[in-house]
Amino acid sequence: DAMVIQNPRYQVTQFGKPVTLSCSQTLNHNVMYWYQQKSSQAPKLLFHYYDKDFNNEADTPDNFQSRRPNTSFCFLDIRSPGLGDAAMYLCATSRTGTNQETQYFGPGTRLLVL
Amino acid sequence: EDQVTQSPEALRLQEGESSSLNCSYTVSGLRGLFWYRQDPGKGPEFLFTLYSAGEEKEKERLKATLTKKESFLHITAPKPEDSATYLCAVPAGGGNKLTFGTGTQLKVEL
Numbered sequence: 663d664a665m666v667i668q669n670p671r672y673q674v675t676q677f678g679k680p681v682t683l684s685c686s687q688t689l690n691h692n693v694m695y696w697y698q699q700k701s702s703q704a705p706k707l708l709f710h711y712y713d714k715d716f717n718n719e720a721d722t723p724d725n726f727q728s729r730r731p732n733t734s735f736c737f738l739d740i741r742s743p744g745l746g747d748a749a750m751y752l753c754a755t756s757r758t759g760t761n762q763e764t765q766y767f768g769p770g771t772r773l774l775v776l
Numbered sequence: 777e778d779q780v781t782q783s784p785e786a787l788r789l790q791e792g793e794s795s796s797l798n799c800s801y802t803v804s805g806l807r808g809l810f811w812y813r814q815d816p817g818k819g820p821e822f823l824f825t826l827y828s829a830g831e832e833k834e835k836e837r838l839k840a841t842l843t844k845k846e847s848f849l850h851i852t853a854p855k856p857e858d859s860a861t862y863l864c865a866v867p868a869g870g871g872n873k874l875t876f877g878t879g880t881q882l883k884v885e886l
Contacts, residue, residue, distance in 0.1 A: 668819075693872055704863065704876035705820070712872065719873075752819050756872065763808055763867055765874060767819035 666768035685753030697752040782877035797849040799864035
């Protein structure tokens with residue numbers, strides 16, 4: 663089945679230690695998104711790639727970076743995680759075109775910062 | 777500014793007790809309204825996309841409807857496995873960003 667895959671499902675890191683989360687998709691969608699979701703809150707968009715074009719949200723901290731080496735893969739790098747970065751990180755994909763803006767989410771990576 | 781408001785924040789139902797969840801939106805030029813289900817510790821699972829007022833979609837015990845100002849998610853004869861948080865979202869501005877509501881946490885008890 664076509665899907666969005668995130669690894670790892672759980673990640674524990676230390677305060678200030680860089681961490682990378684990965685996302686892959688078999689849907690062949692051209693848009694990929696990274697969201698941050700904290701407990702009992704709505705998902706908050708960090709940035710997205712429209713094909714190879716990177717689009718950063720104005721309020722996304724510089725601590726968060728992203729890479730998309732090809733259509734299928736996208737990475738979220740947190741350069742110096744703080745305690746406030748502990749959250750669920752969600753990857754999503756969509757395909758542009760008329761009535762094709764539905765976003766499909768992966769299972770998420772739960773990040774714990776010690 | 778695009779806004780999405782969901783009500784109620786939490787809903788507790790008995791098994792078989794039908795009800796509706798509300799999603800009110802303010803957006804210029806609706807390009808779709810999306811419903812998702814989210815289980816604890818998991819990513820949102822896509823349920824429905826609605827594009828125009830009057831449109832309805834169904835899946836098992838769920839039925840989504842859309843007017844010019846709001847959308848309803850009707851749950852008919854719910855079962856405990858329907859317990860989850862239900863999120864609605866609309867595309868914001870002219871781009872791909874989704875504006876989410878804060879969700880309705882549904883609990884269905886035996």
